Amino acid sequence: MQLEARKIGFYYKKNRWIFRDLNFTIDAGEIVGLIGPSGCGKTTFGRVLSGYEKPQEGTILLNETPLPKRGYQPVQLVYQHPEKAVNPKWRMEKTLHEGGEIDRELLEVLGIKQEWLSRWPNELSGGELQRFCVARALRSNTRFLIADEMTTMLDAITQSQIWHAVLDIVKQRNIGVLAISHEAALLKRICTRTLTIH
Template sequence: MQLKAIDVGFGYQKNSWTFRNLQLAIGKGEIVGLVGPSGAGKTTFGRILAGYEKPLEGMVTLNDSPLPTTGYHPVQLVFQHPEKAVNPKWRMLKILHEGWDPDDELLERLGIEKEWLHRWPNELSGGELQRFCVARALGPKTQFLIADEMTTMLDSITQAQIWQVVLDIAQKRNIGILVISHEAPLIERLCSRIVDISNN
C-alpha cells in the first residue's frame, strides 16, 4: 500500500518548470522527509500529493489507483499557514467536525481547550489554529499525512508534544507521513528516508 508520485512536473509559468520528473513512494507507516531550498516547490509538491493541485505532467496514485475526488480524502495535508486552511465564517467546532468528530482525549493531547471550540478563527493564534488543523487531519480514514512545516508556529516544547501525538497515532494506525521542513534536526530525528527536491 503506497502513495506514489510518478514523473510529476509542475510550473506556474509557461515554459518554466518549478520541478520535473519527480518520483516518490511512501509506504504505510513510513516517515519520509522532503527538503530543498525556498522556491524549489516543496509546498506545491505536497499539495499535489494531497490532491489540491494537479501536476502538469505525471500522476499521483494511491494503492496504484488515481487519487479520489469525493468523500473524506485519505491523504490529508496540514498547511504551513493554518489561517488559509479554515473557513473564517465558521466557528472552530464546525471546522473541526468538517471531516470527522475527534474524541476529547485527542483534543486534550493536542492542547486544544474546550472554550476554543466556540471561537471564530480570527480569535485564535496561529499556533492554536494549527492544533485544530492537526486534529482535523487525523481522521480514522487518513492513510497518509503531508506535514508542511506543520509546527513552525509553535515553541520547541509544544512542537515536540504535537509531533509525539502524531507519531503515536501514525504508529497505531500505520499512517505514512511526508515531513516537509527547513529544520534539519527535525527531519533527521523523525525520518527514515530523506528526499532532496533541489536536484529536480
C-alpha cells in the same frame, strides 16, 4: 498501503517547470523528510501529492489507483499557516466537523481544550489553531499526512508537543507522513529517510 508520485511534472507558467519527471513512493507507517531551499517546489509537491494541484505530467496513485475526486481525501495536507486554512466565519467546532465526526481522544492527545471549540479562529493563538488543523487532518480514514512546515511558525515547546502527539497517532494508526521542512535536525530526529529537492 502506498502513495506514489509517478513521473510528475508541474509548472505555474507554461514551460517553466518547477519539477519534472519526479518519482516518489511512501509506504504506510513510514515517515519521510523532504528538505530543500525556499522556492525549490517543496510546498507545490506537497499540494500535488495531496490532490490540491493537478500535475501537467504524471500521476499520483494510492495503492495503484488515482486519488479520489470526491468525498474524504485519504491524503491530508497540513499547511504552515493555520490561519489561512480555516474559515474565519466558522467557530472551531464547525471547522472540526468539516471532515466528519470529532474524535474526542484525538483532541485530548493534541491538547485541545473543550472551551476552544466555541471560539472563533481569531480568538486562538497560532499554536492552538494548528492543533485544530492537525486534528481535522487526522481522521480515522486518513492514510497519509503531508506536513508542510507544520510547526515552523510555533515556539519550541508547542512544536515539540504537536510532533510528539502526531508521531504517537501515526504510529498507532500506521499512517505515512511526508514531513516538509527547512529544519534538518527535526527531520533527522523523526524520519526514517530524508530526500532533498533542489
